[in-house]
Amino acid sequence: MTETAHPQSQGTSESTGSAQFSRGVRLPRTERRAQLLAAAQQVFAANGYHAAAMDDIAERAGVSKPVLYQHFPGKLDLYIALLESHVDSLVKAVQGALSSTTDNKQRVKNAVGAFFDFVNGDAGAFRMVFESDLRGEPSVQEAVDRATSASVDAITETITADAGLDEEKARLLAVGLVGLSQVSARFWLTHHSSMSRDDAVALTSTLAWRGIGAGFPLQHP
Incomplete structure (x- = not known):
């Protein structure tokens, strides 16, 4: 199934920015959905949820509002x-960081790095996850909670398998690592002036490793 975006009206300004999407292009449904999400990201990042309008998102995507509503019933x-x-x-990045090596020290560093990369990537993305202004909305809170819980689950499984701890103790350590990584990454993004991403990750992961790696060595190398 393909859809056609509405043609650009004569005299329409390009002032909406370089990220304005092409109009009049037929796209398969999955590609159109991805395009609409990309346009929405730009509008939400610029205006916040409450000030963002579906009209603006449709305009940014280069589609009519009916096309937008075919994919998403509401804002x-x-x-x-x-x-x-x-x-x-984020969750896939954390899982990938843990599965990329069997060296636990590198696993810790990679997991910390996954949070730094997420925060240092699309600012609108990490703000939606960690600083959403819709936390009172149950479906939003559920998604936000999953960012932490799924990351904690992945790290808990690794610590339980490799450090010989029971699940309750491993989960507490996993929560600590996720919290340390997330808060440190957000602080670094906001306040760093000269420290590189690699230096920040190394510093944070060293703190985590000296606690986890030294205190709970590998039980079955």
Whole structure:
């Protein structure tokens, strides 16, 4: 199934920015959905949820409002879909960091790095996940909570398998690592002036490793 975006009206300014999407282009449904999410990301990042308008998102994507509503019945549905995609990206990054090596010291560093990369990537993405202004909305809170809980689950499984700890103790350590990584990454992004991403990750992961690696050595090398 393909859809056609509405043609650009004569005299329309390009002042909407370089990220304005092409109009009049037929796209498969999955590609159109991805395009709409990208346009929504730009509008939400610029205006926040409450000031963002579906008209603006449709205009940014280069489609008519009916096309936008075919994919997302309302602004909240669009916001949650975008939020879920960001959460998925973070969780996959953490899982990938843990599975990329069997060296536990490197695993800690990679996991910390996953949070720094997420925070240092699309600012609108990490703000939606960690600083959402819709936390009172249950579906939003559920997605936000999953960003932490799924990351904690992945790290808990690794610590339980490698450090010989029971799940309760491993989960507490995992919560600590996730909290340390997330807060440190957000602080670094806001306050860093000369410290590189690699230096910040190394410093944070060293703190975590000296606690986890030294205190709970590998039980079965």
